[in-house]
Amino acid sequence: MLKDKVAIVTGATSGIGAATARLFAESGAKVMMSGRNVERGKVCMDAAREAAGEGGEAAFLAGDVADSGFCDRLVAAAVERFGRLDILVNNAGVIHRTGILETTDADWLEAMAINVNALFFLSRAAIRQMKEQGAGGAIVNVSSEWGVAGAHGHIAYGASKGAVVNFTRSLALDHAADGIRVNCLCPGEVRTPMLEGGAKSRFGDVEGGLAKLSENIPMRRISDPIEQARAIRFLASDESSYMTGSIVVNDGGNTAG
Template identity: 35%
Template structure:
């Protein structure tokens, strides 16, 4: 992908699933990576797995904590000298009927997926504006930010919020040469979805793939990483304030 070699990339939620596949993809493209994650053990493991591919290091912390986000962003700048690309990817999800959602559960999902996204994006955007040489911020939304899947009201609301956060950032930051876009993956095979489907019927995933996804299969983390790489590259130089849907055709169904 054009223009990624030598880029300094911070990936929140880079220790597992889509974020880990994205770290791998950027390292393969010749970029330098700092990855974040909630658990120190998971971050260390991801860094050890990826180290043979290039320059990668990690920092653990909770993106819903302003202090942890300051440590993450300042640490990434100290390690790489600057940040050129933010992959704002950390997120959580679980199923819960709307009528049963507790205020605490609502707050946790919204504070990781929306407040966390805002905190990391703002800290990196301030750095990019101060440096004055542009940059790219990619925020992780979801097909659940575009449609109301049952049993995910808190998650859907958080991901819908990410879409408008991103559009507003694109409007305000464009004059600084900073492009801001969102990704909307559909059903992707990751540890997050394995944990969710472990509590469901054995044939849940195969029935879901058959009935909801025109390509008849779940997506792979590497297929979302490819979307991140494209939007961060010079090939996407006029794409700003948009969302890229990567869902095997799921949202095309009437």
Template identity: 35%
Template sequence: MGLLDGKVVLVSGGTQGVGAGVALAAAREGADVVVTGRRREVGEALLPRLREHLAPGRSAEYVRADVADVASAQASVAAVVERFGRVDCLCNAAGLTSRGTLLGTTPELFDEHVAVNLRGPFFTMQAAVADMVRRGEPGTVVNVTSTSAHGGQPYLAPYVAAKAGLVGATRNAAHAHRADRVRVNALNIGWTDTEGEDATQRAFHGAGDDWRERAASALPMGRLGRVDEIADLVVLLLSDRSGVVTGSVVDWDQNVLGGLD
């Protein structure tokens, strides 16, 4: 459909999982795409897949960046501006989901979650929006957050705190820059089948090879969410097709907040 024809799209945390899905969808929709991540081998391995989906004349690049390091996160935006002259669209997709309860979370674990799930996205957004405002051109941001930001599970205390902060930052940025024609929205995603979730289930919950089937059997629609479904909605929100929508936080899940049986 060409929803992002000619746009320059930066996907922070875009080398795997939801971020990689967003990058692939953006490539299919006509964008130049830049993905960032800590592991160079993972980022460079994604590039051939991205380039298979690019429109003629478009390109895909990998920039090594650690979102937990503010200078690295900001430098990734500067690298995109140097390469393409601008950033039109930003998707903050990096995330850390290690476990911790209120009583069991150490200051170190709390700081790790804030660094990856809040501080890094905040300053990446700051750098991208600064470029949009400097040029006097419209732009879009989508922050990938979590339905757990509404309260979440007891073992996700630091994760919930950080993601809830990103939800607030999304609304604040949207309000502050609506007159600049910079639209900022967020997607609260529910339980999704990703490489990272597989590793998390095995590392923290002792899950076996059948964990997806077991999880699906307990869900209302009989399956986990899929990355490509999330990616399509992110691309819509990044595109002009989503109109004037800004400051919205969309719950992308099969459970209904407040719904009781």
């Protein structure tokens, strides 16, 4: 499905990003993975390499996507290693589980730096490259169900994920005529270290907390990261060739009501 495509996946050292990089490699893409944790990065890169189908490959570059210079280097590294860039998945993200009175300046700025600024830095570098190649491209931004609905008790996260939704639409309009499609995935609850951390802090233990969270989801279960990865692959591939500026919710029905 992604044969010979070159993709960057951020936040590929854990959760949704690791599953996406693996699925992309398995689908024939050459994947430049990134994250800050070198040890987990190596484990996830090895898993992607093992899954790689015909033509699939994986490499890893460690760094902080809140740093504009690193984002430029990440795009340059993908091009240097694999010769071009077709797909950018802006997936890295952080969460602060606080309302406005408990949110520090540092927390707010960190949420904006990683969840919003990084998308600007990386998309700018990617679009420069894609335009130079002249063959279009696809950008998939990972927001959240809380990008399209209020996030009770998560003020910085909710604001940042809402920004991702409208960043997607605006960027899509600017580059539709270049053949560069920009779409957004809004996951619901997904079993990753991010959600497990939330379940533990809210309910005291991970399994009990996840069971409690499941009770309130119309489908009565938490999503597996692969279910998000498949939706990301769809938005990144030619299967979604007429979609741009789309906000795709993948949440077991959470925001349907």
